[in-house]
Amino acid sequence: MITLPWPPSVNRMWRSVRGRNILSQEGRQYRENGLTVVAAQSPRHWPAEVRLSVSISVYPPDRRRRDLDNMPKAVLDLLTHAGVYVDDSQIDRLEIVRRENHPGGRVIVELRAL
Numbered sequence: 001m002i003t004l005p006w007p008p009s010v011n012r013m014w015r016s017v018r019g020r021n022i023l024s025q026e027g028r029q030y031r032e033n034g035l036t037v038v039a040a041q042s043p044r045h046w047p048a049e050v051r052l053s054v055s056i057s058v059y060p061p062d063r064r065r066r067d068l069d070n071m072p073k074a075v076l077d078l079l080t081h082a083g084v085y086v087d088d089s090q091i092d093r094l095e096i097v098r099r100e101n102h103p104g105g106r107v108i109v110e111l112r113a114l
Contacts, residue, residue, distance in 0.1 A: 002043050002084070004034055006061055006105025007074035031078055038082040044111070048086040051114040053093040060098070061105030068096045075107055084111070 007013070013027040023031065046052060058071055076088045085091075092114055 002038060002041055002079070002109045002111075004037060004075060004078065004107040004109060005030070006059075006107065007034075007071070007078070009066075010070045010073045013074050027074070030074060031081060034078040035082050038078070038084065043082075043084050045083055046085040046090065046111065046113070048090065050085075050090060051092045052085060052090045053095075053112045053114050054091050055095045055110045055112075056097070057108040057110075058096060058098050059100065059102035059106045059108070061103065062101060068098060071096060071107070075109060079109065 007030055008024075008026045013024060013030070014021045015024045016022075054076070056072060056075060058068065060066060072094065076091070079085065080088050
């Protein structure tokens with residue numbers, strides 16, 4: 001189980017510059033902070049040949065309406081950059097569940113081999 005900070009929405013994570021999509025300043029800050037948080041938890045690292053099931057529990061920071069389909073991109077990319085798995089193409093099953101609100105928001109990710 002890996003507990004992560006609340007990510008920016010996918011709409012704020014990326015910026016288009018001269019026809020290229022790049023991480024926004026907010027996206028770079030989330031990645032930098034997230035890498036530190038992941039490293040502190042010393043998660044298991046999954047080799048490339050392992051097929052994965054990922055369950056994401058989302059604890060929003062407030063009661064505003066949010067689309068759950070905007071959530072996984074930032075989280076899964078962060079876990080790839082942290083070396084938790086080689087590539088998110090290893091994921092064969094993905095579940096996202098909205099939970100109760102949590103001050104500041106948080107995301108809890110559970111990975112299992114299939």
